[in-house]
Amino acid sequence: MQKRFAFIDLHKGWSLILMIETHIFNAMLMPAVKEYGWFSVLNFINGLIAPSFIFISGFAFMIASQRKMDEFRKFKYQFWRQLGRIALILIAGYLLHMPYLSLDKMLANQTNDEVINFLKVDVLQCIAVSLLFLFLLRIFIRKDKVFNYVLIFSMLIILASSLFFWKTDLTSVMPLFFANYFNTLHGSLFPVFPWSAFMITGALTGMLFIQARAENREKDYFKASFLICGITSVASGILLFPGVLPEIIPNPVFFLMRAALVMLVLVFFWYYERKRNTEASFVLDISRESLLVYWLHLQIIYRKFWDDQSLNSIVNMSWNIWQAIGATVLLILLMYICAKLWGTFKLKYTSQARTLVILSVIIISLIFLFN
Numbered sequence: 001m002q003k004r005f006a007f008i009d010l011h012k013g014w015s016l017i018l019m020i021e022t023h024i025f026n027a028m029l030m031p032a033v034k035e036y037g038w039f040s041v042l043n044f045i046n047g048l049i050a051p052s053f054i055f056i057s058g059f060a061f062m063i064a065s066q067r068k069m070d071e072f073r074k075f076k077y078q079f080w081r082q083l084g085r086i087a088l089i090l091i092a093g094y095l096l097h098m099p100y101l102s103l104d105k106m107l108a109n110q111t112n113d114e115v116i117n118f119l120k121v122d123v124l125q126c127i128a129v130s131l132l133f134l135f136l137l138r139i140f141i142r143k144d145k146v147f148n149y150v151l152i153f154s155m156l157i158i159l160a161s162s163l164f165f166w167k168t169d170l171t172s173v174m175p176l177f178f179a180n181y182f183n184t185l186h187g188s189l190f191p192v193f194p195w196s197a198f199m200i201t202g203a204l205t206g207m208l209f210i211q212a213r214a215e216n217r218e219k220d221y222f223k224a225s226f227l228i229c230g231i232t233s234v235a236s237g238i239l240l241f242p243g244v245l246p247e248i249i250p251n252p253v254f255f256l257m258r259a260a261l262v263m264l265v266l267v268f269f270w271y272y273e274r275k276r277n278t279e280a281s282f283v284l285d286i287s288r289e290s291l292l293v294y295w296l297h298l299q300i301i302y303r304k305f306w307d308d309q310s311l312n313s314i315v316n317m318s319w320n321i322w323q324a325i326g327a328t329v330l331l332i333l334l335m336y337i338c339a340k341l342w343g344t345f346k347l348k349y350t351s352q353a354r355t356l357v358i359l360s361v362i363i364i365s366l367i368f369l370f371n
Contacts, residue, residue, distance in 0.1 A: 006284065007273040008060050011266050013287030015053045017332055020297050022046040024328045027301055027312045028319045050123055050190060051198045052262045057127050058202025061134060066210055072139050086131050092295045093124030102371040121180045121188040124294070129181065129192055130199035144207060151204045155197050162194035162250050194250045201259050226267045232260035282336050289339035297335055
């Protein structure tokens, strides 16, 4: 990504780093530690990580795709490359929950719980489907103003319909594979309804940023964003105070507060990047290999590598705070090394790296089909 857009990478990179901390603390930290008052504050902050990651994915997509729209609309190389990236994100999401790297074992040995776990929708599936929606929408709607209005309408529809889908079991009218994209009734953590609203919000703010930058109003854009999001987050917090607003799941006001806070974080990184003129950082290296870092750190925590046990099941929520912090630092360091090595290899050997990815997908697919 261009130097002047380093604030986007900083946002995404810190979201990934805090996501690693969230997964370590949630999976490894002993329950007694979670009873301390400070943990509720940390838990609130960690609750912003997934919305932040989804939001910035939409924002970054609009920025990165802006100069490729002609090729997208002519269905040239960049169109198929973008479809391939979206497909890779979707496949990676399901690979995270695959119980066996073998079709025969999955058909013969898997339990009902494993089927449900495999089909549940996580962050990557939500991002992939939301990106596909934005991608196709942007191709067929050429006028920016119309596109922005459609984004607003889509966000409102998703938030409104989520109130219905949230408690409606759709498996009677569609397969579980599709039903999981609508609610959490069968184990999905980030169904498209309502989580894709963060992606659409990111895309909308990205479009407004593009327009402000073209008119040399970039600074005014972030000043206005700071003011609007600050007021929105405070007002939402007041409404969400116990007893003021009846509990609604999913809560549109809670969405507004999270979206406003996430945008405030982006504003902070924009000002930080301008002041520090950030060109190189371990956070940028992690951000630029976000899919690898996200997928790999979850494999290390949850994949059953040792005698049918994962690191998560071995630790079994027995670590104290210092052990959890130490493990978080070590895992972040490992992810940085992997991201740095792969990023450097891609930069020096671009075509070979692309070939390696394609071959890896083919080999894994063949192992899955014939093992």
